[in-house]
Amino acid sequence: MDFTLPESAQAVRRGVADVCARYDMDYWQRCETEKRWPEEVWADLAKGGWLGLAVPEEYGGAGQGLLELAVATETLSASGSAGGSAFMYVLTPGFGALTLARHGSAEQKEALLPKLATGEMETCFALTEPDAGSNSLAISTFARRDGSDFVVNGQKVWITGVQRAARMLLVTRTIPAERARPRTDGLTVFLVDVPEAVRAGGLTYRPIPKMGANTTPSNMVFVDDLRLPASSVLGEVDRGVAVLWDVLNPERILLAASALGAAEVALRVGVDYAKQREVFGRPIGANQAVAFPLARVKAEIELARLMLYKAAWSFDNGLPCGTEANIAKLAASRAAWEAADAAFQTHGGMAYSLEYPVARLLADARIGRIAPVTEELLLNHLATQVLGLPRSF
């Protein structure tokens, strides 16, 4: 058994760290305060080919896999951006490029992949609805056939990155949930041209004021009689669930990677402060009550990383990776939260000051335990699907 990362992933770690070295914690804090997309970093990542890592070479990418993408996400996050930068890798390289590479038609790939590889074109993903979050199969946004077109109506919530997206992966029902047998049947994913749909009046959105991760707005989305040609279906009509698995597993893996990086940042910030802050005439880190939570976080980070790489490797090798992705997500987002909380406690009153980065780290780390899938639902999966315990719902 060999635990060394492949050279390609090591190259990603070095290269992305190099790009990020020019942007410090203050830069990321400013982006958050100003609610501003990190344009400069995005441009630099694009220039070095770091956004197109998982795009096949014939479409202008580097032909690598989810492992390389996960390492890039982790490295970016660990450089100081922490959880807020997750969307830079999840939305376009993840939702857009990975999904299209696996499920796009030849025309869709030709038209979109080269631009996704260079970051010139961005994407977002719309699944969650006001009445369907954890129970995502219960979505009611409906795509009705009309001649050779589809006409879509419904409402989505929390859809992140719509503002910059050229395309939205819109998840709809083409068979209502109550009639679908099995319930995973009758889902259809569309590739919506966002600016076009907005112009035609079929799509409107409104940002939701939120507690953190403000570099990328999350939105209420309203779909009204949105007319879509059949050529905009991604994958097959009614069989969208196949596409969904390949969106949701990488999403979990990339968000786990981002959480892992966030845990690293929080740990670093906490440890630095514990070394340098003196109370009762000695560094506070000399107290085990301060040191142990930090040490425990270190252990949690290393454990989560093993599962994260295993999950990404399984996905790249076409092996089942749902359970691995879920465990990685559970462990990494826990580690990020515990790390931020430990860093927070270590900082004493200063943690509450917005002049220190800890408050931002704590706010961002909290999302990981909710989105894209809650901790409870991950545990439900382990309980029912892996342990065979009876379902409660």
Add this chain to the structure above:
Amino acid sequence: MNIVVCVKQVPDTATERKLRSEDKTLDRDAADGVVNELDEYAVEEALRLKEAHGGEVTVLSMGPAKATETIRKALAMGADKAVHLHDDALHGSDALGTSYAVSQALKKIGFDLVILGSESTDARTGMLAAMLAERLGAPQLTLASKVEIEGTAIRVERITDYGYDKVEASLPAVVSVVEKINEPRYPSFKGIMAAKKKPVETLGIADADIAADQVGLANSWSEVVDFAAAPPRAAGTVIKDEGDGGARAAEFLASKKFI
């Protein structure tokens, strides 16, 4: 055109740098080695000249085994090949010794143009370009903020305290660059992967016809006699503005002979 870029590995300025008590040389193992920042500008300029005029870019670095990381970075940016001048006998060479060793390696490699950074961030003598030019009998065009080549003519804008001088010479020549000259590119994914396969030739002193009695700590013309940690910064002077803040700040600066 055959361009050689001299690249030095220096300790990361963000980490604590230490001298070794035994021989008063830099403890290169104690800190992460990174590319001397100005040398990235030198590599970038070499790549731009190659893109405009064709030819080949060779990286030359003198340093311990771990300098290979620095060499790989320059190759990842796009240089074609590298020469690593590496020999225990070179340890502790001063600027004269270093310039001798590097010039011997340059004679061996051959060049139309040698590009350096104008200063390293560790030893910071800023003398290497001048010394190399002298040893190689080539014109020196230091502190360049712009380089143009036309045939065998090379024209440089050389920054000065009052603006810049326009300096012209003919190739082969030695140029050192300042950071105003360009914006160095980041290594790309493809660049990093390709760098692993690019040739790196290691030269010892015998391979480069370097006389052992002209290099190394024992043969240095300059000697570090003693060193001490910089004294901790004294508490600052706070001037509260009560209407006369400007005048009092000026008074303070004048008392320290800053103005």
